[in-house]
Amino acid sequence: MAMKVRAAVAHRQKVPLTIETLDLDGPRAGEVLVELKASGLCHSDLSLFDGSRDWTDYPLLPGHEGAGVVLECGAGVTSVKPGDHVIPVAIPECGECPACRSTVTNLCDHYFQPWPRRPFSLDGRPVRAFCELGTFASHIVVRETQVCRIRKDVPLETVCCLACAGATGIGAAAYTARVAPGTTVVVFGLGGIGTNVVDGARICGAARIIGVDTNTAREASSRLAGVTDFINPRQVDDVVGHIREITGGGADYSFECVGSAELWRQAVECTRIGWGMAVMVGVPPSVETVAFRPRSILEGRRIMGSYLGNVKTRTELPQLVEWFVEGKLSLDQLVTHRISLDQINSGFDLLKQGSALRSVIVY
Template sequence: MSVKTRAAVAFGLNEPMQIVELDLADPAPGQVMLRMLASGLCHSDLHAMDGKLAQRFPFVPGHEGVGEIIALGQGVTDFAIGEHVIPYLIPECGKCTFCTSGRTNLCVEYRARRNSARSPFSLDGETIAAFMELGTFAEKTVVWADCLVRIPKNAPADHTCCIACGVTTGLGSALIRAKVSPGSSVAVFGAGGVGLSTIEGARLAGAARIIAIDTNPAKEVIARQSGATDFIDPRDIHNIVQHIMEMTGLGVDYAFDCVGHPALARQTLEMTNAAWGVAMCVGVVAEGVEVSVLPTNLYAGRTWTGSLMGGAKRADVRRFVDMYLAGDYSLDHVVSHRLTLDEINRAIEMMKTGESVRSVIVYEG
């Protein structure tokens, strides 16, 4: 028997979300029902709403959440009612070639759920899609157990929800994918939620110099709080690549594009050390848009690569939660606004304008 839940629904491209009451199906075998505690707003949600990512409409956005398990589907034995969990963007089926390889966090189920027609949500008999089959902008949702990360109940939901995506992507990009080395130099385009966490990851890895690059000068203070040693507004620089080369001598050892722009992706590569530099595309580039580089920028040994959720598997997400609880890094300066579900469109506008660093929807009850 289905239950009712309030949710934020995007009914059309570039339209404000509407708060409506939806029917929520019972969990199928292998699924659980969650009562959401908090959900962060991520640019990926915005990209799905504005067409940068292909997405079925109407849909319930949201993928950066923490919830409490309130019902179990048949066959779910690894989790119990009452436990607090993160529904992680990347599942682990444990059976596909990706999962059994031990070489990647990718899973075939990730691709299957990316823009799935399956959804537990409906309105007047019409299916309402759930972003990534998560849909955490709802007071209750149903997700697959193979994507759940068990977390301690004392983990504050308004902070921990950010670890579900932005924090994990940033920390993982620096610590897992790039494997930033102690004493190295790092440049990061974008001081948003992901960029700040990439900076944090570089700091935790022991980087000696971390250069934050952002067009919003208000981000300098928070970037330095996250570990940046330098801050550059690229609008003040004639040639950002040349400037970084002059600052570092031979270029940075690692560079990250956490914005998702083709020009920045290229500059990220060009500003790295020609022999061993590692450039990483972290931010989401619009589907169908190409990035390019001169082959001569690769011949001497540079690496140009990407990062899917920082290369993190579920165990890594739990490790990042434990690191946060241990005080290895803080999210006090990252979570800038806490709002109710009814205020979600305001949160979206603040994300667009850069007024917020990370807004979090906190659910009542």
């Protein structure tokens, strides 16, 4: 049964989102209707309408970081039921493909296969939902393989951030790099993603966590998450040399959380010869080319990519919720602004200005 929902829609690049009333088709076999309670604002959503990313499939419903309650299930759905609290996830976990059966990746084969279904429409025209989610709407219809059931006693307006910022950052340290206890970590960029990398490194037992950011306002929040040393690159002549000096030869791990080719070079060079690991978390613009000094790799360093923190979205994400309940995560400090759907463009302005770690829409 179709329903009307309010949503923030992108119609083209370099134009603010507009609030529209969309038609939402009911769940079919293998699908779930979710009433969203909250949705976080992410740079990945911003790139869909600020001109920084090539995208042509409009109208588009952005949003991929949310949490809500299951209202209805289509035929054949067995893993969730009405009333369950869930986090919709960008990467499916079917549990059956070679990737899901492996222990080395979270990139389910179905993630790379087109899903032709378009549950949303505007005036009879299909509307694409980003990541097949579209959490900038009050209700969504998604595949069963894209919802993660969680415990009911956690605040959805906070744990919604685990769907992207939390999984991406915490997972990069805990599941991709598998940071070893007693080691030294450098995090380039201390926004929503970088702050969660700090959380993950601290949970893994890192002895020293060095945060690098040009925004001095990020120092206080990052230290609450676990940063032991803060570096403003504008206040040192050579960031790489400075990190090598204060670590006695380089860090054991580095994480680039901005999406900059130059920072990627620095992230590699600041790690220790022989075993340093640099993890790519940020997404550089498609026009950028990342270049490394050949010997920086020949000297024994490793480069890793991390997509949504290598967290298996339905079976491992609940562990992050448990860490939140146990007080191990700084999610409460991560959510700096709570806004309404009508304030979404102002929320993205805060994100662009660096004034917010995470703004969350509360429905």
